[in-house]
Amino acid sequence: MHRQAKSLQLRHLDAGSCNGCEQELTALTSRYYDMQQFGLDLVASPRHADALVVTGPVTDTMKEPLRKTWNAVPRPKRLVAFGDCAAGCGVFQEAYASHGGVAAAFEAPDLVIPGCPPQPADVLKQIRRLQTGDEKPSAPNP
Amino acid sequence: MKSIAVETIESDQWLTRNELLKQAGAQLLALTAFRGNRLEIHWLLPDGNVTAGALNWNGSGFPSLSPYLPEVAWDEREIHDLFGYVPKGHPDLRPLIRTPRWPAGFYPLNDDSRLRPIWVDMEPDNPAKTVEGDGVTIMKVGPTHAGVIESGHFVFSIMGENILHLDLHLFQNHRGVEKSLEGLSTEEVPPLVTRICGADTVSHQTNWAMAVEQLAGHQAPETRCWERIVLLESERVLSHLNDLAQIPAGVGFQVAHQRALAMKEQWQRGLLTLFGHRLLFDTVRPGWSAKGDSDSFLALVRAMMRDWHPWRSMVEGHHGFHDRMNGVGLVRRDDAERFGAVGVAARATGLAFDARTLMPLYQNVSVKPVTGGAGDVAARFKVRLQEVEDSWRILQAALDHLREASDGPPWTPPQDLAGETVSYSESPHGLNVHVVALEEGRIRRYHVRPATFRNWPLVALATAGNAVGDFPLINKSFELCYSCSDR
Numbered sequence: 019m020h021r022q023a024k025s026l027q028l029r030h031l032d033a034g035s036c037n038g039c040e041q042e043l044t045a046l047t048s049r050y051y052d053m054q055q056f057g058l059d060l061v062a063s064p065r066h067a068d069a070l071v072v073t074g075p076v077t078d079t080m081k082e083p084l085r086k087t088w089n090a091v092p093r094p095k096r097l098v099a100f101g102d103c104a105a106g107c108g109v110f111q112e113a114y115a116s117h118g119g120v121a122a123a124f125e126a127p128d129l130v131i132p133g134c135p136p137q138p139a140d141v142l143k144q145i146r147r148l149q150t151g152d153e154k155p156s157a158p159n160p
Numbered sequence: 161m162k163s164i165a166v167e168t169i170e171s172d173q174w175l176t177r178n179e180l181l182k183q184a185g186a187q188l189l190a191l192t193a194f195r196g197n198r199l200e201i202h203w204l205l206p207d208g209n210v211t212a213g214a215l216n217w218n219g220s221g222f223p224s225l226s227p228y229l230p231e232v233a234w235d236e237r238e239i240h241d242l243f244g245y246v247p248k249g250h251p252d253l254r255p256l257i258r259t260p261r262w263p264a265g266f267y268p269l270n271d272d273s274r275l276r277p278i279w280v281d282m283e284p285d286n287p288a289k290t291v292e293g294d295g296v297t298i299m300k301v302g303p304t305h306a307g308v309i310e311s312g313h314f315v316f317s318i319m320g321e322n323i324l325h326l327d328l329h330l331f332q333n334h335r336g337v338e339k340s341l342e343g344l345s346t347e348e349v350p351p352l353v354t355r356i357c358g359a360d361t362v363s364h365q366t367n368w369a370m371a372v373e374q375l376a377g378h379q380a381p382e383t384r385c386w387e388r389i390v391l392l393e394s395e396r397v398l399s400h401l402n403d404l405a406q407i408p409a410g411v412g413f414q415v416a417h418q419r420a421l422a423m424k425e426q427w428q429r430g431l432l433t434l435f436g437h438r439l440l441f442d443t444v445r446p447g448w449s450a451k452g453d454s455d456s457f458l459a460l461v462r463a464m465m466r467d468w469h470p471w472r473s474m475v476e477g478h479h480g481f482h483d484r485m486n487g488v489g490l491v492r493r494d495d496a497e498r499f500g501a502v503g504v505a506a507r508a509t510g511l512a513f514d515a516r517t518l519m520p521l522y523q524n525v526s527v528k529p530v531t532g533g534a535g536d537v538a539a540r541f542k543v544r545l546q547e548v549e550d551s552w553r554i555l556q557a558a559l560d561h562l563r564e565a566s567d568g569p570p571w572t573p574p575q576d577l578a579g580e581t582v583s584y585s586e587s588p589h590g591l592n593v594h595v596v597a598l599e600e601g602r603i604r605r606y607h608v609r610p611a612t613f614r615n616w617p618l619v620a621l622a623t624a625g626n627a628v629g630d631f632p633l634i635n636k637s638f639e640l641c642y643s644c645s646d647r
């Protein structure tokens with residue numbers, strides 16, 4: 019029997035993504051990946067979350083909502099940059115209404131999941147590092 | 161080089177000329193602003209020809225078309241926000257994309273500067289239109305949401321459980337894509353165009369490729385046309401499977417939701433093997449398109465159908481599910497017509513418009529627009545069901561053609577390409593239009609008018625009169641991508 023040591027609740031926030039990252043995050047809930055078997059779930063409120071998963075390069079209009087959502091997540095908490103845009107190496111970093119990724123716009127994430135969009139199997143592997151506590155900000159794609 | 165001829169129209173003729181085209185059954189492609197007080201408007205005539213008119217003016221503004229052609233109300237607000245041109249006589253000139261954080265005088269598309277503005281330290285909310293009176297409550301939802309969806313802000317005026325009015329405040333995802341494209345060379349454009357939207361990406365990529373090929377007078381060889389049809393139809397299946405999975409989720413029909421999600425995953429895994437990307441990013445560019453192995457693809461389509469048919473019978477035979485969808489989120493056909501609605505949302509009201517019937521790319525394919533009838537959630541669901549099956553039929557025919565076909569000669573666009581053109585395709589969400597102006601091989605202006613932009617106002621219309629609890633279902637039945645529209 020598989021026993022789960024720690025659960026991890028994720029809250030998603032779109033800060034200007036193209037919707038590709040959302041589709042792959044949603045894929046984790048399908049029976050092919052079944053994220054819940056690992057104690058992972060997507061929750062409706064930041065108050066219930068252990069980690070905030072941000073997609074997109076952080077548009078100016080989403081900068082304040084990002085800060086407010088992050089402040090609503092209780093400690094201890096983790097910040098995840100999901101996809102190249104959030105990681106600061108996407109194609110719209112320089113656009114006038116983009117703040118160039120989570121680190122540049124806000125603060126350094128605890129976990130960076132590179133990819134455009136990242137593939138669900140890889141996402142699962144990376145997110146699970148937050149459960150075991152061995153996350154180190156991985157290098158974004160060149 | 162083949163630019164589209166643009167006829168200059170006097171300002172006193174601007175309204176009548178455009179109204180006449182609308183009355184003649186033409187479909188609006190795009191209303192595009194340019195630097196130097198210039199607007200261009202492109203219409204698609206029922207015979208498939210495109211007609212273009214331009215308006216130039218001195219001073220601060222141009223005559224607004226919105227009071228007579230409500231479908232351009234958002235286009236004109238966007239132009240006002242990004243260029244600072246004033247549509248005179250516009251009934252509702254509140255900001256659409258701008259927020260109170262934008263510095264005064266910052267009109268990004270009317271300016272050569274590449275500098276990022278210094279944002280004003282304020283909340284980004286714009287004034288909302290609400291209903292006032294005894295017993296009316298204002299309910300604000302978003303911009304962040306409880307599920308995994310894109311950001312958007314909705315202001316509901318409700319009385320009890322009933323929605324009286326919905327005011328849409330979108331464009332939270334506005335990155336500044338059109339400006340980012342300016343100045344790029346033809347090789348630099350594809351990675352950006354691909355990522356305008358993750359759901360309609362092939363359609364955007366194809367529009368760019370067709371625009372360049374049209375300008376260069378290059379006729380894509382037949383093989384490449386079939387390859388592009390394969391990619392466009394693969395994207396339609398992908399996007400429709402996604403929407404068909406989300407609609408049951410909106411009413412808690414988990415079995416239907418999960419089984420459709422699983423079909424989508426199976427499809428994405430196939431696309432990854434065949435084309436190297438689960439969402440078909442970077443698969444079309446001028447002179448080129450990705451090619452998968454026909455036999456493996458045909459085997460994938462057959463495998464999909466084995467899961468599809470039992471799933472379709474299950475959802476079609478579930479009375480409770482249909483009871484939840486019938487009569488909810490109604491769009492009237494005359495409203496769809498008036499607002500220039502496109503795609504599934506328009507066809508579900510009975511309008512038989514599918515851009516594939518006019519696209520030269522599809523000239524060897526018979527496409528019959530799938531029309532639904534009632535204009536409610538159920539109709540939008542059913543139209544998608546049928547369109548998935550039609551796409552599989554088109555895919556099988558196209559793959560048969562490709563099995564024997566040899567690759568055409570390679571082609572790259574000339575370095576000094578110049579001119580202006582418009583290209584369009586039927587994305588999974590409907591008519592998707594690009595207006596492209598090139599100068600010495602670089603982008604001078606790039607305007608993207610996606611299907612979702614045209615259809616968002618309909619979501620607000622369809623929502624009024626329904627229960628608050630049905631909004632997620634209504635929204636999912638349109639499943640409009642935000643990022644396409646916000647750009």
Ligand code: SF4
Pocket residue numbers: 034035036037038039073074100101102103104108109133134135136355358
């Ligand atoms: S990383 Fe890629 S898929 Fe994700 S939002 Fe950015 S462009 Fe879209």
